[in-house]
Amino acid sequence: xxxGEEDPQALSIQEGENATMNCSYKTSINNLQxxxxxxxxxxxxxxxxxxxxxxxxxxxxxxxLDTSKKSSSLLITASRAADTASYFCAPGNSGYSTLTFGKGxxxxxxx
Amino acid sequence: GAGVSQSxxxxxxxxxxxVELRCDPISxxxxxxxxxxxxxQGLEFLIYFQGNSAPDKSGLxxxxxxxxxxxxxxxxxxxxxxxxxxxAVYLCASSSPGHQRETQYFGPGTRLLVL
Numbered sequence: 001x002x003x004g005e006e007d008p009q010a011l012s013i014q015e016g017e018n019a020t021m022n023c024s025y026k027t028s029i030n031n032l033q034x035x036x037x038x039x040x041x042x043x044x045x046x047x048x049x050x051x052x053x054x055x056x057x058x059x060x061x062x063x064x065l066d067t068s069k070k071s072s073s074l075l076i077t078a079s080r081a082a083d084t085a086s087y088f089c090a091p092g093n094s095g096y097s098t099l100t101f102g103k104g105x106x107x108x109x110x111x
Numbered sequence: 112g113a114g115v116s117q118s119x120x121x122x123x124x125x126x127x128x129x130v131e132l133r134c135d136p137i138s139x140x141x142x143x144x145x146x147x148x149x150x151x152q153g154l155e156f157l158i159y160f161q162g163n164s165a166p167d168k169s170g171l172x173x174x175x176x177x178x179x180x181x182x183x184x185x186x187x188x189x190x191x192x193x194x195x196x197x198x199a200v201y202l203c204a205s206s207s208p209g210h211q212r213e214t215q216y217f218g219p220g221t222r223l224l225v226l
Binding site: 003030031033042043044045048088092094095096097098099100101102103104 | 142144146153154156159161167170202204206211212213214215216217219220
């Protein structure tokens with residue numbers, strides 16, 4: 001697997017606002033995943049989008065994928081304090097594959 | 112159903128001692144991964160088991176590290192003669208043989224501190 005690069009490194013918003021974070025990668029992929037990590041533990045899978053998909057929704061999450069630009073974005077709508085976490089993208093190939101994370105985007109949502 | 116569990120949650124040991132970390136994957140998941148995450152660092156792959164295939168040990172940092180998976184389920188990561196640089200959070204993940212086998216489900220991790 002390859003490492004994605006998340007941008008921005010840090011994002012601070014108020015509750016109720018939307019948060020957008022981006023991921024860029026270098027070589028062609030079969031899929032891209034987003035994970036969230038709270039307080040240095042607890043990695044949680046959020047969503048997976050395949051290379052033949054352009055947009056995918058899950059609750060308050062919206063993910064887009066532009067394979068021509070080798071980039072993805074994660075939008076969290078109506079953010080809550082509980083969304084405070086680090087967010088990582090993982091560009092990958094099909095099937096079983098190890099994950100490689102970059103430095104992530106640290107999101108802080110203030111009440 | 113139950114998620115991935117790991118034990119112990121925290122482990123403090125003295126330099127030079129051996130430690131064993133345990134991972135119970137989600138029932139039915141055939142793939143199991145070990146990673147570690149040092150303070151302020153990214154996720155570092157250690158070892159990967161898939162079914163009855165030989166494990167991918169390419170991420171193990173030294174021969175002091177080893178892992179086994181018994182009966183295709185529980186896995187134990189052993190670190191011999193621990194060093195201070197082994198201090199990290201050790202994370203285990205598993206994935207199912209279904210159509211989203213790329214998705215990994217993580218346990219809460221074991222925080223290892225070597226004094």
